[in-house]
Every structure is written in C-alpha cells, then in structure tokens.
Amino acid sequence: MEYELVVGLEVHCQLNTKTKAFCGCSTEFGAPANTNVCPVCLAMPGALPVLNKQVLESAIKLGLTTHCTIAPYSIMARKNYFYPDLPKGYQISQYEEPICSEGYIEFDLDGEKKRVRLVRIHMEEDAGKSIHDIGEETYIDANRCGVPLLEIVSYPDIRSTKEASAYLQKLRAIVRWLGISDGNMEEGSLRCDANVSVRPKGSEKFGTRTEIKNMNSFKSVENAIQYEMERQIEVLKSGGTIVQETRLWDADKFETRPMRSKEAAHDYRYFPEPDLVPIEVSDELLSLIKAELPEMPEVRATRFVSQYQIPEYDAKVITTDRLLADYYEEAAKVCGDPKATSNWIMGEVLRTLKEKAIEISAFPIEAKRLGVLISLVKQGVINGNTAKEVVFVKMLDEPTSPQDIVKRDGLAQVSDTSAIEKEIAEVLSASPTQLADYRSGKTKLFGYFVGETMKRMKGKANPQIINDILKRKLESV
Amino acid sequence: MAVSKADVDYIATLARLSFNDAEKEAMTHDLNEILNYVEKLNELNTENIEPLANMGDRTNVLREDKPVPSISNQDALKNAPDFQDRFFKVPKVIG
Numbered sequence: 001m002e003y004e005l006v007v008g009l010e011v012h013c014q015l016n017t018k019t020k021a022f023c024g025c026s027t028e029f030g031a032p033a034n035t036n037v038c039p040v041c042l043a044m045p046g047a048l049p050v051l052n053k054q055v056l057e058s059a060i061k062l063g064l065t066t067h068c069t070i071a072p073y074s075i076m077a078r079k080n081y082f083y084p085d086l087p088k089g090y091q092i093s094q095y096e097e098p099i100c101s102e103g104y105i106e107f108d109l110d111g112e113k114k115r116v117r118l119v120r121i122h123m124e125e126d127a128g129k130s131i132h133d134i135g136e137e138t139y140i141d142a143n144r145c146g147v148p149l150l151e152i153v154s155y156p157d158i159r160s161t162k163e164a165s166a167y168l169q170k171l172r173a174i175v176r177w178l179g180i181s182d183g184n185m186e187e188g189s190l191r192c193d194a195n196v197s198v199r200p201k202g203s204e205k206f207g208t209r210t211e212i213k214n215m216n217s218f219k220s221v222e223n224a225i226q227y228e229m230e231r232q233i234e235v236l237k238s239g240g241t242i243v244q245e246t247r248l249w250d251a252d253k254f255e256t257r258p259m260r261s262k263e264a265a266h267d268y269r270y271f272p273e274p275d276l277v278p279i280e281v282s283d284e285l286l287s288l289i290k291a292e293l294p295e296m297p298e299v300r301a302t303r304f305v306s307q308y309q310i311p312e313y314d315a316k317v318i319t320t321d322r323l324l325a326d327y328y329e330e331a332a333k334v335c336g337d338p339k340a341t342s343n344w345i346m347g348e349v350l351r352t353l354k355e356k357a358i359e360i361s362a363f364p365i366e367a368k369r370l371g372v373l374i375s376l377v378k379q380g381v382i383n384g385n386t387a388k389e390v391v392f393v394k395m396l397d398e399p400t401s402p403q404d405i406v407k408r409d410g411l412a413q414v415s416d417t418s419a420i421e422k423e424i425a426e427v428l429s430a431s432p433t434q435l436a437d438y439r440s441g442k443t444k445l446f447g448y449f450v451g452e453t454m455k456r457m458k459g460k461a462n463p464q465i466i467n468d469i470l471k472r473k474l475e476s477v
Numbered sequence: 478m479a480v481s482k483a484d485v486d487y488i489a490t491l492a493r494l495s496f497n498d499a500e501k502e503a504m505t506h507d508l509n510e511i512l513n514y515v516e517k518l519n520e521l522n523t524e525n526i527e528p529l530a531n532m533g534d535r536t537n538v539l540r541e542d543k544p545v546p547s548i549s550n551q552d553a554l555k556n557a558p559d560f561q562d563r564f565f566k567v568p569k570v571i572g
Contacts, residue, residue: 017542018542018543018544019540019542019543019544019545024540024543024544024545025544025545025547026544026547032550032563033550033562033563033564034550034553034554034563034564034565035547035549035550035553035563036547037547037548037553038545038547038548039548042553044556050538050539050540051538051539051540052539052540052542053539053540053541053542054541054542055542056539075530075531080491082493083570084565084567084570130570131564132569132570136569137559137561137566137567137568137569138566138567138568138569138570139561139564139565139566139567140564140565140566140567141563141564141565142553142565267491269491272528272530272531274531274532276531276538277531277533277535277536277537277538278530278531278536279536279537280536280537
C-alpha cells in the first residue's frame with residue numbers, strides 16, 4: 001500500500017522588541033545571567049504585567065500579511081505547568097480568542113504554488129533557560145523569561161518534507177521582511193514542532209499523529225519528518241498501531257524517540273489571565289498598522305521588473321531580503337544604472353556574502369559606495385575588470401571611496417588612443433604567427449590580441465578603444 | 478458534580494502536593510463543600526451573557542516598547558532558596 005504524509009507545523013517566533021512582553025526589562029541577548037529581570041518576570045507577589053504595544057502590533061502585522069482574520073476582541077490566558085524555568089508556574093499565552101485566526105501562507109515549490117492554511121497566530125511569553133550540564137544541580141537564567149513570542153499554528157496541509165521546509169523558509173522570510181524577528185533557527189528565534197501522521201494514499205481520514213520536537217534547523221525539520229514518516233509506515237506495515245505521543249528528534253543519532261510519558265502528560269488548565277485586560281483592535285488601529293506594512297516581496301519584485309527593466313529572476317533573488325532590496329535600490333539610485341547594479345548584486349555582492357557567510361547588513365561596502373563604483377565604470381573612469389578585480393576587492397577591506405582608491409593606486413582607465421595604438425602595433429609585430437593564423441581565418445585570435453594589449457597596459461586600457469583600433473588594424477591590411 | 482478521591486489525587490499531582498490518607502479524605506470533603514457552595518451560581522440564568530474575562534471594563538492597557546532598568550542580580554537572587562554565581566540553583570531537572 002502507498003502511504004501519504006500529513007504534517008502540520010507549530011512555529012514559535014521570537015520577536016525582536018527591545019523589551020519583554022509584559023515588563024520593561026531588556027531582551028538583549030547575551031547579558032549576564034539574571035540581570036535582565038524584575039519583579040514581573042521573576043513572578044514576585046503583587047507584580048503586575050502590562051502588554052508591550054509592539055508585541056500586539058507585530059502580531060497584527062504578521063496576521064495581516066498571512067491573510068488572517070484579526071480578532072476585534074481578544075484575551076490573554078494562563079497555561080499552567082510546573083518547570084523551574086517558568087517562575088510564575090504558568091505561561092501567559094492565548095487560548096480561546098487568539099489575536100489572529102484562519103489565514104494562509106503561499107510559497108513556490110518546484111514551480112508550483114502551494115498554500116498552507118493557518119489555524120491561528122497568538123501572542124505568548126518565553127520561558128527562562130535551564131542549564132543541566134554543570135554539576136549536580138540545574139541552574140536557571142531568567143533573562144529570557146517573558147521575551148515575546150508569536151506561535152503560528154498551521155493546518156495539516158503539508159504533504160512532503162520539502163513542503164515543510166519551504167513553508168518554514170517562507171515564514172522566516174515574512175517575519176524578517178516585516179522586521180518583527182530575525183528568524184534565526186539555529187539561534188532559536190524560530191522554533192518548530194511538527195505534527196506528523198501518515199495515511200493510505202487517497203484516504204480522507206487522518207492517521208494518528210505524533211508530535212516531533214527539538215528540530216533546530218531547516219535540514220533537521222526535513223530529516224526528522226522523513227524519519228518519522230518512515231517509522232510510522234514501518235509500524236503500520238507490520239500490523240502495529242501508532243501511539244499518539246511526543247517524540248524528540250536526536251540529530252546525532254538521526255532518530256526520533258518518545259519522551260517519557262510523564263513529561264508529555266499535560267493538563268494545562270487554561271483560564272483567562274485576570275492580570276491583563278482584554279485587547280480590542282479597532283478598525284482605526286488596523287488601518288494604522290496596515291499603512292505601516294512594507295511593500296511585500298512579490299509586489300516589490302514585480303515593480304523592480306517594470307520600473308528597472310531587470311530580469312524577473314534577478315528581481316526575485318534581490319527581494320528575498322528586504323535589506324538587500326533596499327541596498328539595491330539605493331545603489332541603483334546613486335549610479336543611475338539599475339541594470340548594471342542588478343548585475344553587480346547578482347554577481348560580486350552575493351558571491352562575497354556567500355564567501356564571507358554574512359548578511360547584507362554586515363557587508364563592508366555601503367550601497368552608496370557601490371553606486372559610486374558602478375558610475376565610475378559607466379563614466380569610463382575605470383574599466384569593468386579593474387572595478388571588479390581591483391577596486392571592489394580593496395573596498396571590501398577599507399572604507400575608502402572608490403575615487404580615492406583609483407587616484408591613489410593609479411587605476412584610471414587609459415583612453416588615450418595614441419598610447420593604445422602604440423601598444424597594439426607592438427603586440428602585432430611581436431606575434432607574426434598568430435597574425436598569420438588570424439588572417440587565414442582563425443578570427444577567434446582577436447581575443448588573444450586584446451588580452452596581450454591589456455596585459456601590456458596593466459589592465460587599465462579602455463577595452464572598447466582596444467577593440468575599435470584592433471579591428472581597424474586587422475581589417476586594413 | 479462530586480469530587481472523588483481520584484480527583485484529589487490528580488489535582489494534587491498537578492499541584493505537586495502530597496497528602497496522607499486522612500488529609501485526602503478531608504480534602505475530598507472540603508472540595509465538595511466548596512463546589513456545592515459555588516453551585517449556587519448555577520441557579521442564575523446566564524443565557525445571552527458574555528463570559529467575563531476581566532473584572533474591570535478597561536481594554537488595551539499597553540506599554541511603549543522602552544526599556545526600564547532591571548533589578549540587580551543580587552536583588553534578583555535575594556529570595557531564592559539556593560543560588561550560585563549569578564544563577565538560581567534548583568534540584569537537577571533531568572532534561
């Protein structure tokens with residue numbers, strides 16, 4: 001029998017607000033343990049939480065972007081459980097009446113459009129950090145207690161491991177584009193649990209599902225789901241039944257294994273959080289937030305194609321990251337040549353980012369400097385090769401302007417026809433064999449003569465002028 | 478809506494409390510009394526009445542996203558039964 005995979009994902013996305021969800025403590029990463037804490041996030045008696053406005057707005061932004069219904073009335077709830085890194089003994093979350101519900105996320109996969117529906121998006125707070133691996137005790141750092149999260153719950157609409165990973169990447173791109181989270185999976189800003197089941201192909205009924213936790217990269221999400229699917233099919237084929245349970249992915253052993261039932265047995269006894277007042281989202285607030293939403297990637301890519309006449313593929317690549325798209329537009333504006341700028345981004349810039357494994361925000365050449373460099377080529381001050389291989393490389397290491405580098409290192413392009421003509425004459429007289437071959441029809445040797453001339457002129461000659469003079473000389477005799 | 482001894486066991490587990498048999502007996506009795514007392518509310522007709530999520534009538538009490546000073550690490554650990562260096566120390570949680 002052939003089986004079909006059915007997956008739903010629950011994603012926790014850490015917001016990049018300056019302060020925690022319910023108190024004014026900083027969310028700064030890497031602070032010394034238990035220094036970003038206060039009576040509210042340490043659960044001192046009598047301390048009262050107050051919701052961070054930015055958290056609400058971030059939730060609404062993500063909800064609007066993913067086509068959700070934004071609840072006009074919504075409440076916070078307490079989710080009760082005991083764990084040492086949860087000082088209050090409950091997590092403030094949402095249960096009934098979450099802020100966003102019934103939306104969808106669309107993405108391209110192998111040239112096809114795929115839509116995954118969302119059940120809900122709700123606001124909640126993170127727990128602290130437990131350190132188990134030193135000594136005989138567990139150590140608690142409460143700095144992360146109360147850091148705001150959005151939980152995004154999908155319907156079981158995902159049918160392959162590739163779809164799961166594509167969905168996650170799209171979600172990551174959206175939160176980054178909106179500027180509400182850095183979306184970094186390895187650092188835990190994006191955490192994913194998967195509900196996995198299988199069913200006979202063609203069947204309408206869902207199989208029993210297991211919940212997979214502890215996947216901290218796109219690759220491990222794919223691997224864990226793949227493993228779990230195969231495990232379940234194996235169980236069913238040998239006549240067994242799937243037990244509904246929570247399983248942990250072990251990336252080293254490459255397997256999922258059940259959590260002890262005690263850990264998985266939950267009765268959260270949700271009830272409305274009496275310390276926080278209900279949230280009302282008026283049409284007015286909604287339109288204010290709508291007005292703040294950035295131009296989304298698909299829209300921006302379409303605009304790039306029509307406004308700047310760049311290829312659709314380039315436009316898509318450049319709009320995968322909002323900062324990269326901003327960078328492109330700024331550089332293009334400075335040099336006034338959007339097509340050349342797109343070529344530079346697609347070539348030198350993206351290649352350098354990949355080599356250095358950095359994001360555009362950490363790229364050493366600011367958009368304006370790149371724009372100036374491109375205009376130097378456009379104006380004929382330097383040729384394209386000098387720009388790419390010499391000036392660009394130097395600009396990566398020093399904050400100097402491209403004009404200063406050109407001046408300092410004597411890189412200006414030589415457009416002096418008589419100087420070029422002189423070198424060409426010498427190249428031709430030094431290569432009688434090649435010249436004869438060229439004349440007998442091996443016209444590919446044209447490039448050889450250009451190269452030799454360029455070599456003699458230390459790469460600084462204007463290639464267009466070399467071409468023109470060479471053509472004239474070779475055809476004249 | 479009677480509370481059984483099994484219910485008391487279950488609630489005690491959730492609350493991380495342990496009782497001896499006599500205490501469980503007493504607790505079962507007390508919880509039943511409490512529920513019976515609250516049961517009186519069911520005499521009211523609550524049809525068409527929205528559930529009350531909060532005692533006040535205010536909504537949208539929000540803070541700006543501006544950091545305020547936290548308390549010191551020393552103060553944070555002051556009430557802790559046990560701590561070491563900058564950390565709260567608790568019995569080993571098997572992860």
